[in-house]
Amino acid sequence: MTDERAVLVMTKAPRPGRVKTRLTPMLGDDRCAALQAALITRAATTATSVAPGATFVALDPPDAREELAGLLPAGVALVPQRGSHLGERLAGAGADVFAAHRGPIVVVGTDIPLLKARHLHDAFAALAGGADVVLGPAYDGGYYLAGMNRPVPSLFDITPELWGGPDVLAATVARAEADGLRCHLLEELRDLDTPEDAVALAAEPSLPSELRPLLGGPVAVSPGGSSHG
Numbered sequence: 001m002t003d004e005r006a007v008l009v010m011t012k013a014p015r016p017g018r019v020k021t022r023l024t025p026m027l028g029d030d031r032c033a034a035l036q037a038a039l040i041t042r043a044a045t046t047a048t049s050v051a052p053g054a055t056f057v058a059l060d061p062p063d064a065r066e067e068l069a070g071l072l073p074a075g076v077a078l079v080p081q082r083g084s085h086l087g088e089r090l091a092g093a094g095a096d097v098f099a100a101h102r103g104p105i106v107v108v109g110t111d112i113p114l115l116k117a118r119h120l121h122d123a124f125a126a127l128a129g130g131a132d133v134v135l136g137p138a139y140d141g142g143y144y145l146a147g148m149n150r151p152v153p154s155l156f157d158i159t160p161e162l163w164g165g166p167d168v169l170a171a172t173v174a175r176a177e178a179d180g181l182r183c184h185l186l187e188e189l190r191d192l193d194t195p196e197d198a199v200a201l202a203a204e205p206s207l208p209s210e211l212r213p214l215l216g217g218p219v220a221v222s223p224g225g226s227s228h229g
Contacts, residue, residue: 135183146172
């Protein structure tokens, strides 16, 4: 057991046709998979810069460990995702990290290209300053970050049908407040889910350089596939 802060990254294996599916008409399956791989590396590298030796990646599906082997910095620990919906997977992976690490922990996804180390530092600072829960609002009504000093499984116990919709953040804040938890919100960031997100992020001067070629330029169309990019 340790008492240092930890970062948990939730992600899906970069398999063509299984990730970034809303971007497929724009980018194609192969580029979506390459984009997912780059986002995984970016998120894990950012996490290790803040919590070296205490970065965990929760993988879906759990049998894809070899696919992530070349994408992660040294020392990152892999944990499996489990559960029938995102709330259960978040709670389960968080419990696994708290079982190995005394906390606090910050949980992030891989869908926020503009996530910086300072956002993680801000979250840990808020937790140290008295917040029970820290959330990073996303433009689409969800959240890109959740931080806590101790396990708070009820935080993810919202109506399962809400996950992936525009009311996730509001429902989560309401749940935290109902449980008497002090909730701190970070700045709002755009996630990368839709073609509109891709266009907006491609225009951001601060977009990481390794992601820019994956969001712009000609799209290679797989045989039998189509693209509107």
